[in-house]
Amino acid sequence: GQNIDQPTEMTATxxxxxxxxxxxxTSGFNGLFWYQQHAxxxxxxxxxxxxxxxxxxxxxxxxxxxxxxxxxxLLKELQMKDSASYHxxxxxxxxxxxxxxxxxxSLLVTP
Amino acid sequence: EPEVTxxxxxxxxxxxQEVILRCVPISNHLYFYxxxxxxxxxxxxxxxxxNNEISxxxxxFDDQFSVERPDGSNFTLKIRSTKLEDSAMYFCxxxxxxxxxxxxxRLTVL
Numbered sequence: 190g191q192n193i194d195q196p197t198e199m200t201a202t203x204x205x206x207x208x209x210x211x212x213x214x215t216s217g218f219n220g221l222f223w224y225q226q227h228a229x230x231x232x233x234x235x236x237x238x239x240x241x242x243x244x245x246x247x248x249x250x251x252x253x254x255x256x257x258x259x260x261x262x263l264l265k266e267l268q269m270k271d272s273a274s275y276h277x278x279x280x281x282x283x284x285x286x287x288x289x290x291x292x293x294x295s296l297l298v299t300p
Numbered sequence: 301e302p303e304v305t306x307x308x309x310x311x312x313x314x315x316x317q318e319v320i321l322r323c324v325p326i327s328n329h330l331y332f333y334x335x336x337x338x339x340x341x342x343x344x345x346x347x348x349x350x351n352n353e354i355s356x357x358x359x360x361f362d363d364q365f366s367v368e369r370p371d372g373s374n375f376t377l378k379i380r381s382t383k384l385e386d387s388a389m390y391f392c393x394x395x396x397x398x399x400x401x402x403x404x405x406r407l408t409v410l
Contacts, residue, residue: 278343
């Protein structure tokens with residue numbers, strides 16, 4: 190089966206840095222995605238890693254280690270609007286490129 | 301900026317009734333998907349569609365579900381005989397690489 194683990198909840202302060210970890214054990218691997226989802230809204234794409242290393246995109250960075258089955262999403266200079274759920278999702282090496290999502294991490298940014 | 305659209309935004313139906321959820325993917329995308337999210341739970345993959353046929357489906361996508369691309373723009377999910385446990389948010393997505401999600405249809409089965 191597919192197993193994707195991430196913390197259920199995290200709290201951080203406005204202006205701070207937060208790291209959301211994700212570990213995965215899947216039968217295939219064709220890339221790891223991070224999505225942001227505000228309450229009542231659709232997931233929106235944040236980042237994609239298929240090779241080991243760090244991908245940086247403004248205030249957001251994502252890291253991947255395929256040998257360890259590990260990724261993290263780093264959010265810098267936190268803003269109140271960053272309060273949302275953050276989903277780690279793995280694309281498997283099958284046809285169709287379906288995304289297998291983790292349960293999501295609910296991030297609360299406090300003043 | 302192009303986006304995935306879905307209709308209706310909210311559908312209420314009686315148990316046992318058929319529903320059709322509609323999606324218009326981004327026009328130059330080739331892969332289309334349906335996902336669902338039961339309230340408070342994770343996003344779950346249902347089915348992917350490429351070149352006018354299903355390319356992959358999950359265990360959730362049983363015989364009561366079907367998908368269709370009736371014309372060059374629409375992509376539909378049909379649930380033949382809805383059950384209470386089908387109540388969820390249904391997201392359509394399309395991709396070239398990263399998947400772009402539509403705003404979702406909230407299905408409530410009474």
